[in-house]
Amino acid sequence: MKRTMAVVAAAALVLTGCGGDPLKGGGGAAGGQIVIGSADFSESELLMHIYAGALTNAGVQVTTKPRVGSREVLVKALQDKSLAVVPEYSGNLLQYFDKQNPAAQPDEVVAALKQKVPGGLEVLEKAAAEDSDALVVSKDLANQGIRSIADLGPKCSQYVLGAAGEWKDRWPAKIAQLYGCTFKEIKTTDAAGPVTVEALKSGQVQVANLFTTASAISANGFVALEDPKRLYPAQNILPLIRSEALDAKGKAALNKVSAALTTDKLVALNKRIEIDKETVADVAKEFVTQNKL
Amino acid sequence: MFDDLSRYLSSTSNQELVLTQLLQHIYLSLLPLVIGLALAIPLGWLAHRYRAASGVVFGVSNAVYTVPSLALFVVIPVVLGTQILDSLNVVVALTIYTTALLVRPVCDALDAVPFHVVAAATAMGYRPVRRFVTVELPLSVPVLSAGVRVASVSNISLVSVGALIGTGGLGVLFTSGFQISYTAPIIVGIVLTLVLALVVDLILVGLRRALTPWLRAGGTT
Amino acid sequence: MILQELFGWFGDPAHWQGPDGVPNRMLEHLGYTLLSVFGAAAIAIPLGLYVGHSGRGGVVLVGLSNAMRALPTLGLVTFLFLIAGGSEAGTIVGLIVLAVPPILAGTYSGVQDTDRGVVDAARGMGMTGWQRLWQVEVPNALPLLMGGLRNAALQVVATASVAAYVGLGGLGRLLLDGLRVIDYSKVLAGALFIALLAVLLDLVLAGLQRIIVPRGLRVAAAAVAGRPKARSSGRTES
Numbered sequence: 001m002k003r004t005m006a007v008v009a010a011a012a013l014v015l016t017g018c019g020g021d022p023l024k025g026g027g028g029a030a031g032g033q034i035v036i037g038s039a040d041f042s043e044s045e046l047l048m049h050i051y052a053g054a055l056t057n058a059g060v061q062v063t064t065k066p067r068v069g070s071r072e073v074l075v076k077a078l079q080d081k082s083l084a085v086v087p088e089y090s091g092n093l094l095q096y097f098d099k100q101n102p103a104a105q106p107d108e109v110v111a112a113l114k115q116k117v118p119g120g121l122e123v124l125e126k127a128a129a130e131d132s133d134a135l136v137v138s139k140d141l142a143n144q145g146i147r148s149i150a151d152l153g154p155k156c157s158q159y160v161l162g163a164a165g166e167w168k169d170r171w172p173a174k175i176a177q178l179y180g181c182t183f184k185e186i187k188t189t190d191a192a193g194p195v196t197v198e199a200l201k202s203g204q205v206q207v208a209n210l211f212t213t214a215s216a217i218s219a220n221g222f223v224a225l226e227d228p229k230r231l232y233p234a235q236n237i238l239p240l241i242r243s244e245a246l247d248a249k250g251k252a253a254l255n256k257v258s259a260a261l262t263t264d265k266l267v268a269l270n271k272r273i274e275i276d277k278e279t280v281a282d283v284a285k286e287f288v289t290q291n292k293l
Numbered sequence: 294m295f296d297d298l299s300r301y302l303s304s305t306s307n308q309e310l311v312l313t314q315l316l317q318h319i320y321l322s323l324l325p326l327v328i329g330l331a332l333a334i335p336l337g338w339l340a341h342r343y344r345a346a347s348g349v350v351f352g353v354s355n356a357v358y359t360v361p362s363l364a365l366f367v368v369i370p371v372v373l374g375t376q377i378l379d380s381l382n383v384v385v386a387l388t389i390y391t392t393a394l395l396v397r398p399v400c401d402a403l404d405a406v407p408f409h410v411v412a413a414a415t416a417m418g419y420r421p422v423r424r425f426v427t428v429e430l431p432l433s434v435p436v437l438s439a440g441v442r443v444a445s446v447s448n449i450s451l452v453s454v455g456a457l458i459g460t461g462g463l464g465v466l467f468t469s470g471f472q473i474s475y476t477a478p479i480i481v482g483i484v485l486t487l488v489l490a491l492v493v494d495l496i497l498v499g500l501r502r503a504l505t506p507w508l509r510a511g512g513t514t
Numbered sequence: 515m516i517l518q519e520l521f522g523w524f525g526d527p528a529h530w531q532g533p534d535g536v537p538n539r540m541l542e543h544l545g546y547t548l549l550s551v552f553g554a555a556a557i558a559i560p561l562g563l564y565v566g567h568s569g570r571g572g573v574v575l576v577g578l579s580n581a582m583r584a585l586p587t588l589g590l591v592t593f594l595f596l597i598a599g600g601s602e603a604g605t606i607v608g609l610i611v612l613a614v615p616p617i618l619a620g621t622y623s624g625v626q627d628t629d630r631g632v633v634d635a636a637r638g639m640g641m642t643g644w645q646r647l648w649q650v651e652v653p654n655a656l657p658l659l660m661g662g663l664r665n666a667a668l669q670v671v672a673t674a675s676v677a678a679y680v681g682l683g684g685l686g687r688l689l690l691d692g693l694r695v696i697d698y699s700k701v702l703a704g705a706l707f708i709a710l711l712a713v714l715l716d717l718v719l720a721g722l723q724r725i726i727v728p729r730g731l732r733v734a735a736a737a738v739a740g741r742p743k744a745r746s747s748g749r750t751e752s
Contacts, residue, residue: 279301285306
């Protein structure tokens with residue numbers, strides 16, 4: 001008898017530890033809890049928290065799921081109903097749904113995007129804030145007269161590029177076509193994180209793919225190259241959602257976020273996270289309060 | 294470094310984040326331990342009882358162990374048709390590892406039960422199932438518990454890898470800290486993983502003591 | 515359908531060439547593994563021999579090495595990357611930490627489990643401490659030591675994929691990059707090659723074990739086990 005008790009106690013101990021899976025529960029039926037996800041970099045996480053704050057204030061019950069992965073994973077997670085809302089970047093998202101789409105200017109891109117988003121998903125209004133991918137070089141290389149991808153083009157074969165794993169699947173053909181650029185090697189680093197920055201700093205790679213809003217660019221004296229032929233299309237921030245998951249009130253709340261978000265504000269917020277190491281959720285909360293979202 | 298740490302931990306939203314991930318980590322590592330043990334007992338019994346089965350069982354469990362955890366985490370939703378972010382994927386993957394890891398200890402533990410005790414139980418009229426549950430299994434606890442302790446430690450450290458596929462747990466502190474070159478959350482994550490492993494280990498030791506009263510009564514091991 | 519895609523992946527010659535090709539990734543993976551296992555062996559074997567031989571510090575050692583097992587490799591590797599400014603060394607150290615406990619446990623328990631009667635006999639024959647260690651305890655410890663080494667190699671091969679997360683190469687690249695673009699055939703191919711590497715490495719180490727473990731020990735083990743297994747005696751005699 002005593003032994004059975006011990007077994008039961010053991011099971012209870014183990015089970016109370018679970019406290020239920022905080023991530024379980026409807027991936028986001030309208031009215032129920034909706035799940036907001038983010039990609040695996042801090043700006044996306046910041047935007048996720050801002051969306052969450054605005055939706056909470058609009059009376060929507062939300063949970064967050066940070067650092068889910070790349071765009072490919074996020075979209076799949078929206079489609080299989082694990083997620084309901086994710087922050088996205090207009091140009092890259094369009095490229096993802098329609099590889100050959102020529103749209104490059106902000107409004108063009110969003111218009112094209114609205115057509116190309118697969119059924120069940122929907123993009124809301126874009127923010128003025130842009131955060132584009134950018135090819136970045138060290139100060140030395142910039143001083144040798146390389147200021148734009150056009151300058152880099154003919155010399156690409158001398159240089160190694162450091163970028164996230166998916167770069168190789170997305171951009172080589174387009175950059176070759178626009179700028180005649182074929183890199184000597186494309187080294188997989190990470191999604192504009194410390195691996196990429198370290199690789200550029202140490203000279204392991206001479207060109208790196210970072211984001212224009214990244215604090216690491218100015219902090220390390222890197223130079224972001226101009227992109228006159230728009231290799232990377234306009235990248236306005238906008239929410240990608242599963243349509244049925246949000247009602248009009250929720251959508252309005254997210255549109256208000258977009259209306260408040262500018263590139264300068266985003267750069268400042270990023271700096272607080274990346275350089276001052278403030279907590280992402282706190283920075284987001286403050287932004288939501290300040291802008292009365 | 295310590296300034297960083299105390300600053301990180303003083304933020305209430307960080308505390309919340311850490312606690313959520315800790316709970317998730319406990320869930321993701323201990324549930325597979327329980328299920329894995331439940332699966333390993335019949336499999337280990339098979340290997341113990343039938344030598345022919347042992348080759349198959351051990352062969353498969355060794356093979357399973359060569360599959361990298363990251364790959365298993367990724368492939369499981371394809372095989373099971375679960376949602377890719379479902380924490381069930383990690384639970385299933387770790388259950389597979391736990392089972393593979395525990396089959397041998399279960400078999401060894403059953404082998405270690407003195408034959409004369411089993412024979413005595415048989416002579417007293419115990420039927421096989423009852424004999425297994427009330428005599429062999431309890432007597433195998435001392436040897437078995439060592440295996441369970443190894444499996445719990447290994448699960449607790451493996452769950453962190455789940456962060457790479459977005460299933461949460463303390464590994465999230467590693468990836469998010471890494472992203473912004475911030476060591477404080479990484480240190481917190483490592484320390485909590487160690488503490489969790491230690492606490493679970495102490496609980497398991499306590500359980501073993503509770504389940505083996507004869508060892509204390511006899512005063513010998 | 516997945517199998518078809520997988521075969522398609524294998525059939526594409528682009529996947530077999532250059533720095534991203536399977537052969538290069540496999541060599542990188544093997545390189546990290548060997549470096550880590552050798553590094554761990556260089557630390558763990560002397561330490562295990564010392565503690566096992568002298569009998570001092572056994573409890574502390576076992577406790578420490580169990581605690582080391584709980585250290586999450588991903589956390590360690592990211593931490594060391596940030597501390598060491600992005601060098602490869604940090605990742606190798608992380609993997610060494612992973613490999614030390616099994617080797618240490620194997621070495622220590624190998625020496626510890628050496629029949630005390632045999633050790634006493636050696637002492638009675640006038641062997642010095644060094645002689646006892648090298649001529650009696652080490653040979654007796656070899657089966658368990660090699661077991662620990664094989665275990666460590668297996669774990670490192672499987673875990674070295676994590677290195678890809680901090681920008682290194684190896685087969686982990688296939689897993690992580692495949693995951694980012696949801697290319698399951700790439701992920702599966704990566705997993706298969708890692709498993710293959712693990713099996714090959716284990717075979718090599720098993721062969722090594724067969725060569726260096728003294729024959730007398732095998733015969734004795736077979737005698738104790740009561741039934742000579744083909745695996746441990748029969749085949750090697752021919």
